[in-house]
Amino acid sequence: MTASRRLVLARRPTGMVDDATTRLEEGAAPVPGAGQALLRVRYLSIDPTIRTWMDDAPGYLPPIALGETIRGAGVGEVVESNIERYAPGDLVVGMVGWQDYALADDGAAAMQTIPPGIDPVLGLSVLGVTGITAYFGMTDVGRVAEGDTVVVSGAAGATGSVAGQIAKIRGARRVVGIAGTAEKCAWIVDELGFDAAVNYRHDDLPGALRAACPEGIDLYYDNVGGPVLDACLAQLALHGRVVMCGAISLYSATERPPGPKNIFNLIIKRARMEGFLLLDYFDRFPEAQTALFGWLTEGRLKHAEHIVEGLEHAPDALNLLFTGGNRGKVIVKL
Amino acid sequence: MTASRRLVLARRPTGMVDDATTRLEEGAAPVPGAGQALLRVRYLSIDPTIRTWMDDAPGYLPPIALGETIRGAGVGEVVESNIERYAPGDLVVGMVGWQDYALADDGAAAMQTIPPGIDPVLGLSVLGVTGITAYFGMTDVGRVAEGDTVVVSGAAGATGSVAGQIAKIRGARRVVGIAGTAEKCAWIVDELGFDAAVNYRHDDLPGALRAACPEGIDLYYDNVGGPVLDACLAQLALHGRVVMCGAISLYSATERPPGPKNIFNLIIKRARMEGFLLLDYFDRFPEAQTALFGWLTEGRLKHAEHIVEGLEHAPDALNLLFTGGNRGKVIVKL
Secondary structure (H helix, E strand, C coil): CCEEEEEEECCCCCCCCCCCCEEEEEEECCCCCCCCEEEEEEEEEECHHHHHHCCCCCCCCCCCCCCCECCCCEEEEEEEECCCCCCCCCEEEECCCCECEEEECCHHHCCEECCCCCCCCCCCCCCCHHHHHHHHHHHHHCCCCCCCEEEEECCCEHHHHHHHHHHHHCCCCEEEEEECCHHHHHHHHHCCCCCEEEECCCCCHHHHHHHHCCCCEEEEEECCCHHHHHHHHHCEEEEEEEEECCCHHHHCCCCCCCECHHHHHHHHCCCEEEECCHHHHHHHHHHHHHHHHHHHHCCCCCCCEEEEECHHHHHHHHHHHHHCCCCEEEEEEC | CCEEEEEEECCCCCCCCCCCCEEEEEEECCCCCCCCEEEEEEEEEECHHHHHHCCCCCCCCCCCCCCCECCCCEEEEEEEECCCCCCCCCEEEECCCCECEEEECCHHHCCEECCCCCCCCCCCCCCCHHHHHHHHHHHHHCCCCCCCEEEEECCCEHHHHHHHHHHHHCCCCEEEEEECCHHHHHHHHHCCCCCEEEECCCCCHHHHHHHHCCCCEEEEEECCCHHHHHHHHHCEEEEEEEEECCCHHHHCCCCCCCECHHHHHHHHCCCEEEECCHHHHHHHHHHHHHHHHHHHHCCCCCCCEEEEECHHHHHHHHHHHHHCCCCEEEEEEC
């Protein structure tokens, strides 16, 4: 019998996750049945949406139940397999959960195998859900076009950093990133090639946005919601688009903040605001992965990962997303 | 010299228009130059957007200046013409302003002639900007489809009453109107053929909406903004659409109310919210007018006008839109 640790939801958090939110339990690793494989979890993908699943509120997936293992994507290594699809040693990506061992199935819950030679960390970041989200959000929902002025919030984060680079690759005239520290602002301009950065904490945000986007915002890629969204709505250009990818400023808020006052500007500017979720794009993953892999190998797409070691530190890793302590994709290495 | 009265903007209103907002001035009617025609104004179209032009705030048109004649659409009768386009006796629709006499030009500001045999009042309501707005908002922006559950606010108003009927004609499964009195709610169901009505003043709005739209809202046509918009956002169905046609609850508000809290639901439901203005559709007016005229003559499209007599009562007529004192299109007859 192989021992396996797991983090379960012990208490629903108010605001950020704390010591009482999760509980580390130890038990036996699951035994794979027919058509199943046993995975040793190697990496966890730390995503803002995990925090939303901890609330007892309606969403696009049911809340995580109290006592249930925290839901989350990750990379597992196949250690035992009763199914042809997976061979021992394969690295696969899927919803492994916050635990040492997980099961992989076939069918709808089947996991994607990472091709040999690809760093598994990239399978969670720029070549995984993060990069694919940025790809479809920017190209399909936002319809980024040549000559656009594009603004991306959470620009030093996993999705935002990729989204802004895709905008440049696809011909945007000007890409402006919004981030929360001077160091992040410098990074997205100096390393990632954004044209300008705005620090939402220290600047007069409306004034800084006006200066950075003198002709208005054609496309705003929103990862944060709240006052940053409101400020960008006020600066939309004619026929502007707002891509709603996430609203991280709301997920750990203890009170539901007011909505954006400048929503009426959508009429004045004949503008469109649209939300999306990656789960509607499963069938088109290969399209995105091919494009992302190409840009990566051509050196046109940079990426960063923030690695946290140890399953037991996964809750702290999640909090990094809300304190802004990360640059690029947060990943827990087991 | 012909005497002509005009209502000018005397003071910018706070909240609703009052006696100090406009001033009646009397002077000489303008004299048409080469390429111009003189119009006797017969009817004024009273539209919510006029109130927004009275504020000193950026919009899709410049504010009305203090001392300037109130801007507004209407019907004029050609009484003198120096241009082949207009013949004496013609009835034309355009931006005549709140005055007894106006000039008609050619070119970009040219007015549309109402064909003989068409009631000029219809040229301002169901066959005019009101009906055309409802047509493009419902079909082009909202992409109403067979089987949709559609909710329309301001449903007893000029645009809403037509928008809801167009949704039914285009195959919506269920059309629910939101209005502010029991009498209006009865009218839209009994006379206009809406499937249900919700009174936003007296009902538990979220509960009433849930009951009226048990499978959620596929398409919400918003004329009002504010809490009604927020309640509808919360009830969106998967891939729902919100058409932002107007936000009458904001136009005469003395304080800018908070934005919709439920905006995040656009992500959960992968939904789209889009604003539009009719001025982007000038080239396609004939398409809408042909459809509307056809439905009107087939008896499939009902309409109502609320006629107020006398130029001097135009400010009161405008206030009717904000007190909800009207049913259908408000028109001032000179």
